[in-house]
Amino acid sequence: MNGSGVRGTVTMHDVAARAGVSIKTVSNVVNNYPHIRPATRAKVQEAIDELGYRMNLSARSLRQGRTGIIGLALPELSLPYFAELADSVIRAAEARGVVVLIEQTSADRQHELDVLTSDRRQLTDGLIFSPLELGPDDADALKVDYPLVVLGERIFGGDWDHVTMNNVDAARAATQHLIDQGRRRIAVIGAHAGETMGSAALRVLGYQAALAANGIPFDPDLVVEGGLWHRATGADCTNRVLDSGVKVDAIFGLNDALALGSLHTLHARGVSVPDEIAVIGFDDIEDAAYASPTLSSISPGREQIATMAVDLLLARIAGEDKPYRRVITDFSVVPRESTAA
Amino acid sequence: MNGSGVRGTVTMHDVAARAGVSIKTVSNVVNNYPHIRPATRAKVQEAIDELGYRMNLSARSLRQGRTGIIGLALPELSLPYFAELADSVIRAAEARGVVVLIEQTSADRQHELDVLTSDRRQLTDGLIFSPLELGPDDADALKVDYPLVVLGERIFGGDWDHVTMNNVDAARAATQHLIDQGRRRIAVIGAHAGETMGSAALRVLGYQAALAANGIPFDPDLVVEGGLWHRATGADCTNRVLDSGVKVDAIFGLNDALALGSLHTLHARGVSVPDEIAVIGFDDIEDAAYASPTLSSISPGREQIATMAVDLLLARIAGEDKPYRRVITDFSVVPRESTAA
DNA sequence: ACGCGTCTTTGCAACGATGTAAACACTACC
DNA sequence: GGTAGTGTTTACATCGTTGCAAAGACGCGT
Numbered sequence: 253m254n255g256s257g258v259r260g261t262v263t264m265h266d267v268a269a270r271a272g273v274s275i276k277t278v279s280n281v282v283n284n285y286p287h288i289r290p291a292t293r294a295k296v297q298e299a300i301d302e303l304g305y306r307m308n309l310s311a312r313s314l315r316q317g318r319t320g321i322i323g324l325a326l327p328e329l330s331l332p333y334f335a336e337l338a339d340s341v342i343r344a345a346e347a348r349g350v351v352v353l354i355e356q357t358s359a360d361r362q363h364e365l366d367v368l369t370s371d372r373r374q375l376t377d378g379l380i381f382s383p384l385e386l387g388p389d390d391a392d393a394l395k396v397d398y399p400l401v402v403l404g405e406r407i408f409g410g411d412w413d414h415v416t417m418n419n420v421d422a423a424r425a426a427t428q429h430l431i432d433q434g435r436r437r438i439a440v441i442g443a444h445a446g447e448t449m450g451s452a453a454l455r456v457l458g459y460q461a462a463l464a465a466n467g468i469p470f471d472p473d474l475v476v477e478g479g480l481w482h483r484a485t486g487a488d489c490t491n492r493v494l495d496s497g498v499k500v501d502a503i504f505g506l507n508d509a510l511a512l513g514s515l516h517t518l519h520a521r522g523v524s525v526p527d528e529i530a531v532i533g534f535d536d537i538e539d540a541a542y543a544s545p546t547l548s549s550i551s552p553g554r555e556q557i558a559t560m561a562v563d564l565l566l567a568r569i570a571g572e573d574k575p576y577r578r579v580i581t582d583f584s585v586v587p588r589e590s591t592a593a
Numbered sequence: 594m595n596g597s598g599v600r601g602t603v604t605m606h607d608v609a610a611r612a613g614v615s616i617k618t619v620s621n622v623v624n625n626y627p628h629i630r631p632a633t634r635a636k637v638q639e640a641i642d643e644l645g646y647r648m649n650l651s652a653r654s655l656r657q658g659r660t661g662i663i664g665l666a667l668p669e670l671s672l673p674y675f676a677e678l679a680d681s682v683i684r685a686a687e688a689r690g691v692v693v694l695i696e697q698t699s700a701d702r703q704h705e706l707d708v709l710t711s712d713r714r715q716l717t718d719g720l721i722f723s724p725l726e727l728g729p730d731d732a733d734a735l736k737v738d739y740p741l742v743v744l745g746e747r748i749f750g751g752d753w754d755h756v757t758m759n760n761v762d763a764a765r766a767a768t769q770h771l772i773d774q775g776r777r778r779i780a781v782i783g784a785h786a787g788e789t790m791g792s793a794a795l796r797v798l799g800y801q802a803a804l805a806a807n808g809i810p811f812d813p814d815l816v817v818e819g820g821l822w823h824r825a826t827g828a829d830c831t832n833r834v835l836d837s838g839v840k841v842d843a844i845f846g847l848n849d850a851l852a853l854g855s856l857h858t859l860h861a862r863g864v865s866v867p868d869e870i871a872v873i874g875f876d877d878i879e880d881a882a883y884a885s886p887t888l889s890s891i892s893p894g895r896e897q898i899a900t901m902a903v904d905l906l907l908a909r910i911a912g913e914d915k916p917y918r919r920v921i922t923d924f925s926v927v928p929r930e931s932t933a934a
Numbered sequence: 935a936c937g938c939g940t941c942t943t944t945g946c947a948a949c950g951a952t953g954t955a956a957a958c959a960c961t962a963c964c
Numbered sequence: 965g966g967t968a969g970t971g972t973t974t975a976c977a978t979c980g981t982t983g984c985a986a987a988g989a990c991g992c993g994t
């Protein structure tokens with residue numbers, strides 16, 4: 253259809269000439285300016301079609317100061333949770349007419365800081381940021397001059413919108429689910445010592461709350477440290493806790509990757525799940541439903557997080573000036589074989 | 594550092610004024626034009642630092658006709674293989690100073706066609722495209738006027754570069770691996786009837802070649818159709834072949850998701866792996882190493898694919914005019930528990 | 935027929951950078 | 965001292981679009 257073919261640089265100028273109107277009228281037609289006589293609109297549209305005109309988005313960006321691109325910064329796509337989150341964000345963005353530029357921070361603090369001030373921010377109208385390493389001390393770095401939506405609960409109290417789930421309650425529900433199956437010696441894997449605001453800390457709090465609510469004493473030996481929430485870490489943590497000799501009848505992986513790594517180790521060591529040890533994860537990634545045995549988990553409402561984040565960001569980009577919001581999404585316990593009775 | 598603060602729109606103009614040089618000299622400094630007196634460069638650099646100048650990328654894009662963004666079109670990020678591929682592409686791109694805009698096609702033919710002509714192509718300097726549904730008949734649609742690198746083997750013979758693995762040989766190797774373990778009744782799951790050029794068809798060819806080379810008769814009943822290569826499909830295919838009553842001692846999943854779905858079903862039905870049935874997948878996604886039992890697979894050299902694709906694309910963007918290339922990446926068999934002796 | 939308000943269309947000046955080609959500066963050499 | 969050659973800096977037009985404000989067209993009431 254591209255009439256002229258080779259690198260067809262057809263501009264509004266050409267369209268205007270062809271249609272016998274001014275270039276501004278072409279602009280008005282393209283932008284759906286309401287006051288245009290139908291006949292004029294038709295003429296212009298015809299010229300556009302004949303010439304195969306496509307608007308030059310760089311020019312528009314320069315003029316408007318907007319690119320139509322939003323940024324999404326996350327640790328890495330090879331972590332299934334983030335891949336699925338990115339999937340949802342891209343879909344939500346597409347539905348609203350914008351596209352997504354993804355940046356990976358490799359869960360590296362400096363990299364997370366860099367992303368906030370990178371030249372690439374010029375290319376995006378705003379940023380959805382899911383930090384893993386930044387903490388309350390880095391709040392200043394988040395005081396940026398472009399629309400920002402932060403995912404997760406690591407940092408509060410700044411001029412940005414926040415979308416998060418209730419980690420404490422969700423972890424409490426996960427733990428309660430294990431308790432309901434009669435488990436009492438529940439290990440937690442993937443804890444982060446010294447952290448107070450991150451997902452790890454909050455989920456451990458929920459775990460403790462559930463124990464307390466059921467009159468089960470808290471045993472620090474059951475809390476296993478583990479840095480990156482990868483499968484390998486989960487496998488390792490599980491080995492450590494089993495080797496330590498403490499009695500364990502359930503494992504709560506602070507995310508699904510950890511729990512899947514745990515299943516892997518349990519299988520390798522011939523421990524039967526859920527008979528000897530029940531396992532629950534957190535995030536409800538697609539893998540969970542297909543693990544052997546299938547993995548119980550907490551569904552964090554991924555779609556909802558993505559949709560909210562995009563909507564909040566686009567509202568700020570559009571100039572909304574309401575007070576910054578903190579949105580807490582819904583969660584649910586998804587019981588599967590790994591915690592069956 | 595951003596001296597002026599609020600939405601600091603510092604332009605080259607401001608820098609030029611501050612440094613007492615012309616705006617073009619600032620441009621020259623920023624772009625590392627060689628013939629600049631050190632004193633001048635220092636003056637300009639100082640002004641840049643003091644004012645916190647950042648170049649407006651939209652303006653540069655308009656002028657140069659380049660955005661510094663490359664597109665990556667793939668079926669969906671929630672498929673681990675593509676998530677990992679995207680991870681690698683983003684890293685390769687970052688190392689070369691460009692960023693990546695990801696578009697999902699949902700493995701939908703129309704969507705795949707749309708992506709090629711979308712307005713978004715204006716935003717990208719070129720596209721890395723991994724089609725799943727387009728076939729040889731769609732070759733014309735790929736005749737686009739921007740740099741394009743196609744991944745996979747579905748469509749050949751056009752004006753674009755191609756990065757692919759040797760699907761036939763790799764599938765032959767996978768099958769040979771099973772045969773080496775003494776398996777003779779090897780089912781293939783995820784085949785696409787009627788397809789001749791896609792990965793499915795090529796991998797089935799490799800499977801047949803291996804059987805032939807070992808004097809094992811080909812039994813069509815062992816070839817199980819399955820559309821989307823998701824875990825659910827693999828689970829379903831496995832149920833079908835087991836229910837059909839044909840004897841099976843091994844399953845070759847045409848990708849890892851299928852094979853993982855298969856493991857799921859086998860586990861659910863109490864079939865022991867690899868004792869009763871051995872399983873091998875294809876792609877070597879991270880999951881494979883953590884499945885229970887761990888899944889043997891074919892490693893397709895993902896890093897290499899990503900790196901080659903980005904390099905080829907950037908070379909075209911830079912104006913390289915050599916004949917179009919077809920790069921075939923290396924693969925290797927990764928034996929794990931699911932095919933242990 | 936006149937004036938006024940509303941609907942349509944337009945010209946012009948930006949947005950912020952870079953390519954071109956010319957101007958200027960300085961050395962080196964005859 | 966003049967000229968060629970190299971190194972350094974500059975003015976200007978231009979990339980393709982949109983905001984602004986004003987001009988032109990049209991309908992209506994009086």
